[in-house]
Amino acid sequence: ADASLKGAMPETHDGRSLRIGVVHARWNRAVIDKLVFGVRQALHDCNVPNDNIVVQTVPGSWELPGAAAELISGSDFDAIIAIGVLIKGETMHFEYIADAVSQGLMRVQVDKCIPVTFGVLTVLTEEQAMARAGMSAGGHNHGEDWGFAAVEMGLKRKL
Numbered sequence: 001a002d003a004s005l006k007g008a009m010p011e012t013h014d015g016r017s018l019r020i021g022v023v024h025a026r027w028n029r030a031v032i033d034k035l036v037f038g039v040r041q042a043l044h045d046c047n048v049p050n051d052n053i054v055v056q057t058v059p060g061s062w063e064l065p066g067a068a069a070e071l072i073s074g075s076d077f078d079a080i081i082a083i084g085v086l087i088k089g090e091t092m093h094f095e096y097i098a099d100a101v102s103q104g105l106m107r108v109q110v111d112k113c114i115p116v117t118f119g120v121l122t123v124l125t126e127e128q129a130m131a132r133a134g135m136s137a138g139g140h141n142h143g144e145d146w147g148f149a150a151v152e153m154g155l156k157r158k159l
């Protein structure tokens with residue numbers, strides 16, 4: 001929906017020199033895999049070499065902040081992309097995880113001074129999740145946006 005006001009127009013940058021870490025949860029795996037595909041497409045469009053993309057999986061979104069911090073302290077990345085799909089159930093579980101994970105990823109980004117792209121879908125229905133992974137008509141794969149954002153922020157760090 002290009003006509004909509006939302007979304008940052010993605011910019012392709014030359015990501016040849018970048019090392020990108022991707023950490024993704026395994027809950028709601030079919031949507032996760034599509035989002036990861038979208039991330040890879042954008043990184044490819046920015047010429048990030050495949051060997052410079054390290055992908056790690058964790059059980060669920062709750063584990064993303066710790067895994068992102070672990071990735072950063074273990075190796076030098078220019079940016080991290082954290083991917084998860086949180087779908088509201090009938091309890092407050094969703095709210096607690098969504099809040100903790102977003103605060104946690106922001107804290108890692110600021111404390112470690114490494115860009116951590118927020119790739120966690122927090123949706124109310126499976127249909128909303130599928131639309132945001134480009135799995136339904138008129139949908140858009142937000143994974144692409146996250147890939148472009150990570151390259152842009154990774155390059156800014158190298159300035």
Ligand SMILES: O=c1[nH]c(NC[C@H](O)[C@H](O)[C@H](O)CO)c([N+](=O)[O-])c(=O)[nH]1
Pocket residue numbers: 025026027028059060061062063084085086087088089093094097
């Ligand atoms: O990534 C998700 N993890 C979820 N829970 C698991 C959580 O992230 C942890 O992996 C688990 O609590 C163990 O720490 C979800 N729900 O519970 O609904 C969900 O929708 N998505």
